[in-house]
Amino acid sequence: MREDAIIKLEDVSTVYEGERRPAIKGVNLTLKKNELVYVVGPNASGKTTLLETINGLLPPFKGKVSVFGLDVQNHGRRVRCKIGYVPQDFMVKPGEPYTAIDVVLMGLYGQIGFLHQPEEKDQKNALEAMKLLGVEELVNRPMGKLSGGQQQKVMLARALAKNPRILLLDEPFSNLDPDSRGQIPSLITKLHEEKDLTTLIVTHDIHHMIDNCNRVIVVTNGKITFDGTPKNAFPLVENHPHTTSLEKTHH
Amino acid sequence: MGLIGVFVVRMRLSAIGYSMSHGAFAGAALGVATATNPLATGLLFASATAFLIGPIADKARLHADTITSIVFPLNMALAFVFLTLAPEIGLSSQVANVLWGSIISMTNTDLVYLTTLFAATIAIIYFIWKELFAIMFNRKLAEADGINTKPFIYLIILLSGVVVTFSLKLVGGLLIYALLFNPASTALQFLENMRAIVIASPLIGMATTVSGLLVSLALDLPVGSCIVIVSTIVFAIALLLSPKRRRKEVQ
Numbered sequence: 001m002r003e004d005a006i007i008k009l010e011d012v013s014t015v016y017e018g019e020r021r022p023a024i025k026g027v028n029l030t031l032k033k034n035e036l037v038y039v040v041g042p043n044a045s046g047k048t049t050l051l052e053t054i055n056g057l058l059p060p061f062k063g064k065v066s067v068f069g070l071d072v073q074n075h076g077r078r079v080r081c082k083i084g085y086v087p088q089d090f091m092v093k094p095g096e097p098y099t100a101i102d103v104v105l106m107g108l109y110g111q112i113g114f115l116h117q118p119e120e121k122d123q124k125n126a127l128e129a130m131k132l133l134g135v136e137e138l139v140n141r142p143m144g145k146l147s148g149g150q151q152q153k154v155m156l157a158r159a160l161a162k163n164p165r166i167l168l169l170d171e172p173f174s175n176l177d178p179d180s181r182g183q184i185p186s187l188i189t190k191l192h193e194e195k196d197l198t199t200l201i202v203t204h205d206i207h208h209m210i211d212n213c214n215r216v217i218v219v220t221n222g223k224i225t226f227d228g229t230p231k232n233a234f235p236l237v238e239n240h241p242h243t244t245s246l247e248k249t250h251h
Numbered sequence: 252m253g254l255i256g257v258f259v260v261r262m263r264l265s266a267i268g269y270s271m272s273h274g275a276f277a278g279a280a281l282g283v284a285t286a287t288n289p290l291a292t293g294l295l296f297a298s299a300t301a302f303l304i305g306p307i308a309d310k311a312r313l314h315a316d317t318i319t320s321i322v323f324p325l326n327m328a329l330a331f332v333f334l335t336l337a338p339e340i341g342l343s344s345q346v347a348n349v350l351w352g353s354i355i356s357m358t359n360t361d362l363v364y365l366t367t368l369f370a371a372t373i374a375i376i377y378f379i380w381k382e383l384f385a386i387m388f389n390r391k392l393a394e395a396d397g398i399n400t401k402p403f404i405y406l407i408i409l410l411s412g413v414v415v416t417f418s419l420k421l422v423g424g425l426l427i428y429a430l431l432f433n434p435a436s437t438a439l440q441f442l443e444n445m446r447a448i449v450i451a452s453p454l455i456g457m458a459t460t461v462s463g464l465l466v467s468l469a470l471d472l473p474v475g476s477c478i479v480i481v482s483t484i485v486f487a488i489a490l491l492l493s494p495k496r497r498r499k500e501v502q
Contacts, residue, residue: 038274081397090389095495097445098388106385110397115378142443162396 005066006166006198007031007054012063015141024222025064031200036232037191039202041219042049047202048088050219051168054200055083056184075139081111082157088202091151093146101139104130109157119143129161133187148175160191167192167199198201212231220251253434253456254372255414256369257449258407261387266303266319267408268431273326274300275445276424279349280333289349290364293419300326310314318366352423352475354464361420362383368417369453372410378451379403379473384445404407421460422475433482440486457484 008028024046031037052058053065056076065072067079081237083251092098102125111117130136135152138146143154152175153195159167165216169188179232189212192199203215216233218226226233259268278296282289300322308318337346376383379495382403385393394400415427424431434456438448463478472475 018366057391057395075398077397079394083395085392085395087392087395090392095443097443097448099444102445103388106388106393107396109381109385109393113383114382117381240326 005030006035006068007220008064008066009053010064010066012053012060014049014058014060016058022061023058024053024219027053027222027224028229029224030206031198033198033199034192034196035215036189036199037194037201037215037217038213039217039219040204040233041225046222047204047219048170049222051170051200051202054083055080055085055106055168074242077110081162082164083166083168084162084164085161085168086152086155086170086172089174090147090155091148091175092143094113094142096144097134097144098143099140100130100135100143100146101126103109103143103154104161106157107162111162125163126157128160129157132191133157134183140247147177149177149180152168152176153180156184156188160195164194165197168196168202169200171204172201173203189238252414252418252430253453254368254369254376254449255407255411256431256433256435257438257452258376258383258387259411259431260439261408262390262404264404264408264411265432266316266323267390267430268411270300270304270319270322270432271325271408272321272428274365276329276349276421276427277326277333278338278416279419280337283345289345290416291421293360293416296326296415297298297416299367301405301409301412304329305408306401308400309401317442323446341447344466348420348423350423350425350428350471352419352421353354354421354460354474357420361417362419362502365485368414371412375406375410379406383407387445412457422478426475426479429479429482430460432470433479433486434459437482437486437489440489440495443495456482 009027012027013025015021015181016023039049039050049058052069053060054072055229056065056072057071068082070079071078085129092103101226105122106120107126109120112122123220127136127139127213130139133156135153135157136152138154143151146154152172156172157168172188173181173184188201190198191197192212213230214229216230219222259265275293275297278293279289282292285292303320303322304315308315311351334349347353356371370450376474382393382398382400385398386400386403390400411431412491418430419427421427434452438452439457440450442451457481463481464474466472466481467474467477501502
């Protein structure tokens with residue numbers, strides 16, 4: 001099954017810039033193609049660091065990270081062109097000079113490459129991604145004037161426009177209004193299936209579990225303390241819906 | 252200056268802008284002290300400063316704040332040492348030119364240099380606009396989408412140094428950064444489209460320079476100071492009239 005591994009971390013430790021204490025320690029993790037994995041755990045437990053180590057934004061000081069069989073340290077940009085990443089709590093302030101379509105199209109710039117200009121097909125991809133998320137009417141609106149939920153959808157469209165093979169979503173449900181909170185998880189499920197994606201979703205709140213999630217990873221203090229099926233994970237969290245309680249369960 | 256200032260302001264490189272200005276200033280002072288061409292020594296110092304706060308600081312893992320806080324006073328100290336060593340001690344005309352600038356002493360050759368530099372800057376920005384746009388929006392996201400952001404940032408740092416060096420004669424080393432920041436900050440108060448800002452900023456820069464010159468002629472005051480005061484007044488008016496600010500108050 002080794003060849004199926006899309007993401008592979010071998011004994012990986014990463015330190016955040018300027019800090020001495022590793023944010024994740026000795027992590028071993030293999031993700032197969034088409035898996036939809038939830039990463040849960042208390043705040044500051046290393047969930048975001050895990051995502052940014054996978055896409056190579058944070059270089060590990062120990063261990064090896066491979067994505068699509070390529071070493072992320074040496075092939076970072078190539079790998080990142082195929083990863084859709086939505087960072088946590090990303091909000092554009094009012095008055096910032098970017099429209100929604102600017103933001104979505106920008107996600108494609110790495111793929112388009114140096115000295116090449118975006119073509120009609122890139123514009124089309126960007127518009128289609130916006131349509132998928134139901135934000136096509138916001139195309140020319142300034143990003144900073146959109147609500148938190150609308151901005152979150154534009155950021156998801158940005159991640160999808162580049163036709164990624166992997167989706168890394170950091171707290172993708174945090175800014176959504178109650179309506180979108182119902183829609184977005186099922187939309188991610190649908191896209192995950194249709195586009196043959198491998199998806200990693202970080203959340204501190206187990207309430208937003210997607211139906212077809214087939215694996216849950218619990219990160220506590222920079223280490224993976226649980227890795228298994230949602231069925232086995234639920235008893236841990238069932239009585240304590242908020243995952244801050246997970247820490248207690250594991251100590 | 253107004254053009255490159257947009258990128259310096261939007262990439263939050265203001266501290267780096269100060270350092271570059273004073274690097275060029277120290278270099279020009281060395282030129283005066285050794286009776287060589289201040290333009291050549293200015294360029295040399297600006298490039299060395301760019302190299303120090305760009306690649307070398309990154310290699311040494313120094314934070315931009317740390318390195319600029321060290322380089323900024325060092326360049327000032329060097330500038331004053333060089334000016335003291337100048338053959339004719341005191342505020343001789345050449346020393347005064349470096350300190351306060353003298354637009355009137357600009358020669359045709361200076362104008363040819365400035366025009367060529369302006370054209371070259373426009374060309375460079377045209378070709379790397381896509382990457383600059385994405386980096387200005389968010390550097391980490393640009394990196395996550397597969398853009399190698401470092402070379403573009405180094406290029407902007409270097410370009411700001413070169414532009415400052417060639418513009419030293421306008422207002423002098425002590426006031427030059429006002430021309431780097433004021434037009435860009437003024438344009439940002441009014442416009443919500445990045446392309447429009449890039450066009451408006453140099454136009455505002457030109458208009459304030461000409462107005463400052465006229466004020467100085469009318470009131471018989473130093474040219475450089477008048478240009479800076481006029482450009483600051485224009486920025487203050489922009490701030491008061493800014494539609495962005497007004498909306499905030501309504502909210």
